[in-house]
Amino acid sequence: MKHTKKHYHALIEHYLVPAALFLLNINLIHIIYAYFNGSWDRLWHLVALTIAFAALGSAVLLKNQRLLWCSMGYYLLLLAYS
Amino acid sequence: MSKRAGKAESNKKLFWRLHHWVGLYTGILIGVLSLTGAIAVFIPEIDELIVKHYYHAASVPSPSGIPQFGKSIDSLIKRYPDYSSLTINLPDQDGQTAKADMTIRPPDQDGLVRYDFFIDAGMDRIVGQRNQQNSLANYLRQMHVRLYEGYWGRQLVGLGGIALAVVAITGLLIYGNFMKKQAWPNLRKTLDMRIIMADWHKLLGISAMAFNLVIALTGAWLGLQPWLMRWLEIETPNTFKAPIVMEADADKTQYIDWQAVLAATKTEFPELIPRHLAPSTNGSASITVRGNIAGQIYERNINTLVISKSGYTPIFKYDVREQSFGHKFYFIQEAVHFGDFGGLLLKAVYAILGLTSGFLSISGFVIFLFRRNKKKGNSTAPTSPWKTTFVYSMLVLLFLIVIALISLFIGYTQAALVAGIVINVLLITLIAYSLVRYVIVRCRGKRQAGIH
Known part of the structure; x- marks a missing residue:
């Protein structure tokens, strides 16, 4: 019988997932605020925020290191430039 | 062990101790603030329901679409000519009443x-009408803001915020050490309640970390x-403060055309959504209009337009968007803390995430009790951790309910008197207990060192 044991990655579990969850908290509030205030004239902003939410959420669930770094970097850039 | 590894280990122990003791001594306070805060975000909605269903007060649609209240205000001023302050709160939605918040001297009361x-x-x-101080909305706000304690209740709540920030930050710093090989969001399969609670504590603690930290700091x-x-x-x-231009009594009784005030506001500050109108009573012959600008995350009703009662010309304008970073930072704190900038959905998210700190204080306490029993090797302890936690939780609820009933x-x-006595007695007891415990532990340590 072949055992497939998932490799435990301390960097992801101890640092990247908590960091992504931290940003996901902020993103959740941010996205509700943006949709509620209906800044539809800045549609790109709503789309970009929604993509950030989806990216962060899936990165936390999939625990892919590259996806975690990219989604966090993307949302931080979005926060800085929007 | 290298010197560096030793220092890291010693730091982790310090963070763990901080997390443990700060959490233990302030857990009840954090729990109370979590519960009252989760309800406090809905104060305006709860209050509107009470006004509508308990007081049966509602508005029919205004023919002009603009709220009408001038005659009512005039009649109130005639009825209470020695009133000391008046603020008119405009309705947020159709069907809601306008409210005249008046400080008066009733004939039958001192x-x-x-x-x-x-x-x-x-x-x-x-x-x-109702006594504003005895309302449920006032109870909910005062309990969360100052635990109904007038002297240092507000500062105690502030210290609760610092404590929550400390446990959140130290929790983050010891997270990796406690997770070891456990992956987020896995829960270990066991019947051991200490492990089950510890897993949920870590899972919810790390998942709501940023939210709790923001709530704690604000x-x-x-x-x-x-x-x-x-x-x-x-x-x-x-x-x-507008300059004084007439006698206070003359100022109080000066006629105001409220529709002209609203029209002047629209002209002078078009983006302002007026919510509070406060005519002066000190002789400055002015009207302060406070309100919000759509889409802004700042304290409610902070944008201001002060206009004169004669001619309705502007005297002062405060648009928070045009202010310095310091002003903006100052006025963002309350909005971020209460989450009233994103509608009901955001409030619901705030309430759910806000309750996590309450759960964390309860689960942390349960873990502490189980750990203490295990350490003592005392599986047949007189009271189980669940019983102890249940008794503490019920006492907290009893306190909240009794104060609510007295207030209403x-x-x-x-x-406020009863709450002040309870809180101060508890505070003194807690400080005395901590000091006595500290002295006993020190003495025992010294005695043991002497024996060895």
């Missing part, structure tokens, strides 16, 4: 009393604001 008069903003007639600032502002010599922004049915002052 001293000043703050009353809310409900005005049908379509028919311009008074449809109800709460600490809001609670300790009076002290911090005095120590750091920070001046309160937006404190314009007897009076705010009496409720």
